[in-house]
Amino acid sequence: MTVHIGVIGTGMIGQDHIRRLTDVVTGADVVAVTDVDAARAAEVAARVGARALPTGQDVIADPAVDAVVVTSWGPTHAEYVLAATAAGKPVFCEKPLATTAEDCLRILEAEQAAGRGLVQVGFMRRYDPGYRAVKRALDGGQLGHPLLMHCAHRNASVPESYRSEMAVQDTAVHEIDAIRWLLGEEIVSAQVLTPRRTRHRFAHLADPQFMLFETESGVRADLEVFVNCQYGYDIQCETVCESGTVRLPDPADAIVKTATGQRTGVLQDWKQRFGAAFDLEFAEWIASLHDGGPTGPSAWDGYAAAVITDAATEALHTGRVVSVRLKDRPDFYRS
Ligand SMILES: NC(=O)C1=CN([C@@H]2O[C@H](COP(=O)(O)OP(=O)(O)OC[C@H]3O[C@@H](n4cnc5c(N)ncnc54)[C@H](O)[C@@H]3O)[C@@H](O)[C@H]2O)C=CC1
Numbered sequence: 001m002t003v004h005i006g007v008i009g010t011g012m013i014g015q016d017h018i019r020r021l022t023d024v025v026t027g028a029d030v031v032a033v034t035d036v037d038a039a040r041a042a043e044v045a046a047r048v049g050a051r052a053l054p055t056g057q058d059v060i061a062d063p064a065v066d067a068v069v070v071t072s073w074g075p076t077h078a079e080y081v082l083a084a085t086a087a088g089k090p091v092f093c094e095k096p097l098a099t100t101a102e103d104c105l106r107i108l109e110a111e112q113a114a115g116r117g118l119v120q121v122g123f124m125r126r127y128d129p130g131y132r133a134v135k136r137a138l139d140g141g142q143l144g145h146p147l148l149m150h151c152a153h154r155n156a157s158v159p160e161s162y163r164s165e166m167a168v169q170d171t172a173v174h175e176i177d178a179i180r181w182l183l184g185e186e187i188v189s190a191q192v193l194t195p196r197r198t199r200h201r202f203a204h205l206a207d208p209q210f211m212l213f214e215t216e217s218g219v220r221a222d223l224e225v226f227v228n229c230q231y232g233y234d235i236q237c238e239t240v241c242e243s244g245t246v247r248l249p250d251p252a253d254a255i256v257k258t259a260t261g262q263r264t265g266v267l268q269d270w271k272q273r274f275g276a277a278f279d280l281e282f283a284e285w286i287a288s289l290h291d292g293g294p295t296g297p298s299a300w301d302g303y304a305a306a307v308i309t310d311a312a313t314e315a316l317h318t319g320r321v322v323s324v325r326l327k328d329r330p331d332f333y334r335s
């Protein structure tokens with residue numbers, strides 16, 4: 001059976017997800033799209049044989065739409081996720097689930113009122129083969145308890161519109177989710193240090209940033225966010241445990257040797273680095289809709305990420321160690 005999808009937001013990642021739902025994933029068909037830029041929505045709709053509708057609410061209400069993908073700007077996500085949930089339709093929402101913890105809580109309440117899991121959040125690292133291998137090694141038990149994590153998230157460059165807070169809210173949010181998922185426990189505090197700034201930054205931007213998180217059991221995770229590193233897109237993650245370490249592999253690439261030396265390519269952006277993860281994320285999401293509902297990152301994960309990014313943003317502004325105060329996790333969100 002085919003799942004008929006409506007997509008809200010046909011910008012960069014919206015178009016990429018429409019392409020994968022159309023050309024890569026089996027069992028899905030994009031039937032309706034919308035964007036506040038109506039011309040862009042019409043152009044994308046024509047390309048894939050979908051209908052362009054005036055608003056996100058129209059997409060959600062469309063009887064031909066079985067499930068909704070939200071890829072509009074972050075501040076608009078909560079409204080659409082709440083509307084899809086009220087309509088009883090599964091909704092895949094790109095990160096962030098919402099830009100405030102209060103809106104995330106409203107989504108948690110709405111989903112519980114619906115009585116079944118409807119919401120999945122786009123934390124695609126959980127679908128990357130390398131991250132999954134790390135997770136298996138940590139869960140296998142042979143390494144003993146994790147003690148420390150060292151993470152790095154480097155982008156080649158960012159546009160001038162990128163502000164210092166986005167290093168936490170837009171970029172580090174992926175590691176915040178990965179740390180929680182890999183360790184299977186919550187983050188309880190955040191600290192952000194701002195070292196000497198690169199000369200390649202815009203004047204308003206603190207880059208790089210050095211973040212330090214602590215988990216419930218006392219694991220410490222450090223994270224370097226460096227969004228003007230110049231050389232490419234580079235994601236690193238190593239966990240130090242009592243009896244060994246486990247490190248995220250770099251993506252496979254040929255090693256070329258010539259008389260002048262040895263060389264391996266460096267990926268340039270997240271689309272290349274996590275392309276396979278995005279494909280699997282959507283393949284598993286579509287499959288889950290035939291089989292009891294979403295199994296990926298939940299609205300709780302979206303809520304926890306929002307509270308932790310709020311704490312880290314405060315830490316960036318104040319220089320203090322800021323406690324993370326999550327509500328009690330409802331049984332609904334315990335697996
Ligand atoms: N998982 C990941 O690695 C990534 C996730 N993202 C997330 O995806 C979302 C979209 O990001 P991009 O595609 O890079 O942005 P974008 O600016 O390229 O596209 C967003 C689109 O949403 C449209 N839009 C804005 N408000 C709308 C509304 N109320 N209703 C309908 N359409 C609306 C805009 O006109 C635009 O076409 C963001 O939340 C971003 O954080 C983006 C890049 C990577």
Ligand SMILES: O=C1[C@@H](O)[C@H](O)[C@@H](O)[C@H](O)[C@H]1O
Pocket residue numbers: 155170171174227270
């Ligand atoms: O989600 C993403 C962007 O929004 C963000 O701006 C980048 O720093 C991340 O690498 C990318 O994965």
